[in-house]
Amino acid sequence: MDLPPDTELTLEELRQFFHEDDRTIINEAIESARADGESFDIEMRVITASGRTRWVQIRGEAADDGMSVRGAVRDISNRKEREERLMVLNGVLRHNLQNNLNIVSGYARELRRDLDAVDLPTEKGDYDQLAETVTNLSETTSGIDAELRALDEIVTAASQFSVEAMVSKTDRIIENADDLMSTGEKARRFENVVEESTDKQPVRVDDVLSDIKRTYERRYPDATIRLRAGEQTVLASAHSLSLALDELVQNAIVHNDEDDPVVTVASRRISGERVEITVEDNGPGIPQTEREILERGKETPLSHGSGMGLWTVSWFVTQFDGEVSIVDRAGGGSTVEVRLPTPEH
Known part of the structure; x- marks a missing residue:
């Protein structure tokens, strides 16, 4: 106390x-x-x-x-926080694993049924050539009705066989597998740095933001990332702060539906004992469910993986005695505001 x-x-x-x-x-x-x-x-x-x-x-x-x-x-705060982390991570991973495996299993079964239904080469050109052969035989031959009927059944089956549908189902399998791996990676990153989040020290915000800007400019060359940060210092863990701000910048880019995504990260001192860090984008805005994760943080139960990254942001900011809020931009997009104490706090 x-x-x-x-x-x-x-x-x-x-x-x-x-x-x-x-x-x-x-x-x-x-x-x-x-x-x-x-x-x-x-x-x-x-x-x-x-x-x-x-x-x-x-x-x-x-x-x-x-x-x-x-x-x-x-x-017993440290023990309660460990219990909470385990409960959230276990819930997210268990739900996400079951959900994605159900999807993967469903599409895999559909692919198997498609393949079992057709005993043919899968190249469309083969089907076209086969259909042409049937037509020619029909015009010139009358003594091979049984063969023609067999070939006709094969071509009919081939016409119902959609290579595009198989590709689409395969893409969904890959997409869900990637999502599962991404959730697991976020959970591992969170656990790797969470213990040091209690070791607070002065951290230069502009140094952290500059590193993040360089990383995402290389990763997303089509995105515009603007940096407006002064030489502010906050009391936090450098690694944990970097992870939290990295997540906000990544979300602002990957969920942006504009042809030219623009993300602006900035920092300013708003009082003698507080620094505000903002991540602004021109995207579609942040859904209500994810707003609750950011703004309510540890009180928000997670039963899916989509909010895992934002939950870690809220968790770390709370650990630093900070706050998170979201403001809608008049011209579209959102601004996430993170306020953290200075070393003088």
Whole structure:
């Protein structure tokens, strides 16, 4: 609670830190201990002296006088955050894996049925040539009716055989496999850097944004990426901040439906203790479901993989004591605003 470890508080002094949504839980536990002498062990949220939300474990019991309650408070925020990460990642990966494998399996079965139905070369030219042969034989020969009927059945089957449909189904299989791999890669990247997100230090925003700009200019040469960043410094983890801003820039480019996608990344100091980083695009805007992921962050349950990247953005920004918001642009597109504390915070 941003207090020295050996701090002793009275019950009334402790109450001021209880999260308003959890006060009923602790009050009932205290009253039960007083009335029945039952000990309690609960997990709840508190608001620290600096305004941060933390998870704590409170163990208590009734004192000998039957009226007082004594106990201890332990910060368990790191464990709760690990549990939350595991729950979200497991849910996303399990759902995405099942969903995509169902799609892949369905299209694979359709392809198998298409192939089983036709015992022919798959080149369209072969079918055209075969059809021409049947026509010529029909005009010049009357003694091979059985052969002609057999050839006619083959050509009819071939006309129903769509190479284009097979290609389309194959493309869907590849698309879903790629999506599954992308979700898994995002989950791995998140887990690889999440532990260091608590190790905050001064980070130059313009250095991070410059690296991202160079990366995406090479990866997407048709996109225009503008950088307007001053020499602002925020208190964060360099690797985690880079991952979060990288995700925002990537989303702004790959989901842009304009012929000439334009993304502008900028930073500015908005107060003595806050820096604002913006990622602006001229695309179709951000869907409502993904807005909730960014703006509500850890309170948003994820059951699919499409929001995995944005969830990591929100998670890291929250870890840095920052906020995320989205503004629609008048001329089309969206602006994602990330506000982070400075080292002087």
